Amino acid sequence: MSLKLLNGISLLKIQTLKSAFRTFCVASTTYSKDVLKEDYDAVIIGGGHNGLVTAAYLQKNGLKTLVLERRHLIGGAAVTEEIIPGFKFSRASYVLSLLRPQIYKDLELKKHGLKVYLREQFAFTPVLDGKNSYLLLGNDKEETFNQIAKFSEKDAKAYFRYEKMISKIAESIEPLLDNPPVDIPRLTKGTFKQKLRTLPSIKALFSLGVKLSDDISSFYELITSPTTKILDHWFESEPLKATLATDAVIGAMLSPTTPGSGYVLLHHVMGEIEGIKGAWGYPEGGMGAVSGSIAKAALSYGATILTEQTVEKILLKSDGSSAGVRLKDGTEIKSRLVFSNATPKVTFCDLVPRSGLSQEFFDEINKIDYTSPVTKINVAVDRLPNFTAIPNNSDGSPSPHHSCTIHLNCESMQYIDEAYNEALQGEIPTRPMIEMVIPSSCDPTIAPPGSHVISLFTQYTPYTLKDGKEWDDTMRNNYADKIFDVIEQYAPGFKSSVVGRDILTPPDLERIFGLTGGNIFHGAMSLDQLYLARPSYRSPIAGLYLCGSGGHPGGGVMGAPGKNAAMTALQDMK
Known part of the structure; x- marks a missing residue:
């Protein structure tokens, strides 16, 4: 069977652990049983970037810390995976900006290998109507003015x-x-x-x-x-x-x-990279490099990080406080503190014994909205997309617009609204909203020479389809084909360039990354679920803390929930 015909699920079946393990899995899955018999000051459930930040700050402050990751590699949604030989995908999160500057500095992430390619241009929107055929926004104010003025001098x-x-x-x-x-x-x-x-x-x-x-x-x-x-x-x-x-x-x-x-909208302009406000970039080696550098910092302080270790239950003492965790194989690990990098729903509904929570608290957790509109499609191509609006260079080298976030089906806000309303009915939108990025246009380490890695962040796709239908391989591929048809309108020849693809619908994001409902933020970022209305780092169970994006200030690869949770616990210990 041609690799082009394989969908994401099939590709996963042929993926070898050796290939996946090459990508920023800095921890070893081999360990002495004595390691897990030891008592720890802190055990962290989940090796996503926030959990790793928590581990680094705790260990740096003298607490003996263990991180337990369910998957074969660390990083949670900030991972790099070589799903197709030679192509390294930022499989879930795909661009960096929101990582808090103080964390970058405190943990010396540059020293631990984090290198980021900054984007000079940040938004490219081609238009199909043939007039003013594209909008390109960037750091050059004069050029940005001229680009917008093509559509409106007032704007x-x-x-x-x-x-x-x-x-x-x-x-x-x-x-x-x-x-x-x-x-x-x-x-x-x-x-x-x-x-x-x-x-x-x-x-x-x-x-x-x-x-x-x-x-x-x-x-x-x-x-x-x-x-x-x-x-x-x-x-x-x-x-x-x-x-x-x-x-x-x-x-x-x-x-x-x-x-x-x-x-x-505001949440997405809060970032900076190396002191440049509002900058966005691509980590060299993919988003797994971010998690990898944080993990290296934690390891340098003395933390222990283990993969392929599934936590089945949070253990409680007779007084109701946390006592540690039990793994799926029955191993119990004692710990003074427990931190969960899982979503609030997974933490309190799946891992905490029901007797440890009041009905009122349990009901509040079950009210959290985890609705997700996202299907992520990772694509390997043998050449750059050639947009009609800005034709490629004759030598096939990337142009500035290739490094941008490329917005497709975004000629009008009405298109976006229509796609949203169709998804509310369980339907696949007529015009799905597509954000395309091509990190290999800046980072040559993630694709073979001349080839490229493309991330497609698409909306709106319902978790459950109309009439209760669930996503299967046929539906996944039909949806991906629809997305590729859209891209073909803007960049003829795109479909023939595809080497392979990995399709992640909301249920897939939930299954693979533990994102309840497929929600990348660990819970909707609506006003009723922000700041005081978001679950607290401190839980009703003494010694148990949330350290993931389900806590304030929410989602994005920023590390703030991880750091804040660690500092809250350290404060409580004084």
């Missing part, structure tokens, strides 16, 4: 004012990311020491208020309004509005017309 003049406004709000919110939410019970009813320890969080809130004193109305509108209202206020050209709107809905079961979708 070109407004764009930089808009960028200044949204960047100021994002910068003002940043201190909230690096601190736990204000602990209201401890602030109002805690001991004097506990009240004192809430001061950094209160200071972060106060700082937000001071910095936004002149922009409170803009901030309020941004976090409560539909994205359409915000963008319609600023702009008139649909390609620009639709391109910007993708940041408000990417990874979220939201439409640009959903109230509060503006916050997700």
Whole structure:
């Protein structure tokens, strides 16, 4: 059978562990049984990037720490996997920006091998109507002005004012990311020491208020309004509005017309790389390099990281506090503290004994919205896509637009809204929204010479299809074929360039990566599930902490939940 005919599930069956293990699995799966008989200060369930950040900070502060990862490689959703020989895919998360600068500095990630290729251009939106055939946004202000002016000179003049406004709000919110939410019970009813320890969080809130004193109305509108209202206020050209709107809905079961979708837009402009605000880039070797560098930092401090170790249950003492974990093979590991990098639902509904939680808490956990709109398709190609809007160089070398996030079916916000509404009915959208990135256009280490790796982040796809149908190989391939047909309209010849593909629907993302509902954020990033409304790092069980994206400030490869959880536990031990 031709490799081109194999879908993602079939490819996984022929993938060898040797190939997968080459990709940033810095820990060994071989260990002495004595390692697991030892008592630990902290055991971390899950070796995703947040769990690894937690491990690094705990071990750096003197706690004997063990990380247990279910899969054969570390990284959670931030992994690199060589699914097709010679092609290394950032299989789930696919671009870097949100990793918190303090973590980058504290853990010396550059020293531990993290290298990032920055993108000079950041958005490319080709248009099929033949007029003003594309929009290209980048760091060159004059060129960006000219690009927008092709569609609207008014928008070109407004764009930089808009960028200044949204960047100021994002910068003002940043201190909230690096601190736990204000602990209201401890602030109002805690001991004097506990009240004192809430001061950094209160200071972060106060700082937000001071910095936004002149922009409170803009901030309020941004976090409560539909994205359409915000963008319609600023702009008139649909390609620009639709391109910007993708940041408000990417990874979220939201439409640009959903109230509060503006916050997700803000969430995606909070990042920086090596001091450059708002920069996005590709880690050399794929997203697994991020997890790998964090793991190397943790190992350098003395942490233990083991793969292929499935935690079956969190153990409790007679007083209801955590005592450690039990593995699937029956091995019990004692630990003073337990951290879960799994989703809140997996942690409290699957791993914690039901007797350890109140019915009220259990009900609250079950109310969390994990709806996901995402199907991720990883594609190996033997040449670069050749977009009609900007033809390729004669030598086949990458052009600036190849390094961008490429937005397809994004000529209009209405297209995005229609796709969302069709998915709500369990249907595959007529015009799926597609974000394409080609990391090999910057990073030559992840594909054979002349060939490339492509990530397609597509929406909106329902978890369960209409009439209760479930995803099977036929449905996966039909959907991928539909996506490829769309790409072919913009870049003729794309389909004939495909060497192989890996198709991950919401149920696949859940099964492989443990993402409940396939939700990449460990829970929706809607206003009713942010800050104080997001599960606390501290759980009702003494000694058990959440350290994954299910806690504040949510999803994205930022590491903040991992660091904040570690610092919260260290504070509790004082």
